[in-house]
């Protein structure tokens with residue numbers, strides 16, 4: 001797939017008359033809550049099939065999570081690709097001296113001494129976010 005999910009989800013929102021914004025902004029609480037519920041529902045479906053599968057169902061539900069997450073970003077006017085790039089930049093700084101990687105017992109990668117936290121606020125401000133302003 002060459003297109004970002006952002007492009008596909010924008011097409012979906014346009015086709016079905018769903019909310020879409022071009023600039024990051026807080027939205028009405030009812031809409032924000034609705035988007036949160038949609039995402040929680042999809043996340044629950046991932047949890048349900050994570051162990052039992054089958055694999056095609058897991059793939060489906062994972063894609064639903066991403067699709068709904070991109071949709072929620074679009075509703076809030078967030079360019080999620082740019083945010084993911086910032087999260088990735090930060091995650092890559094988790095390597096310690098000499099590229100050493102430390103892990104928790106369950107395998108999660110831990111933050112090394114050169115770790116830089118993501119600055120999501122900066123990314124959103126670059127997209128035109130003015131905190132406190134409503135759409």
Ligand SMILES: [Mg+2]
Pocket residue numbers: 042045060061064
């Ligand atoms: Mg689903």
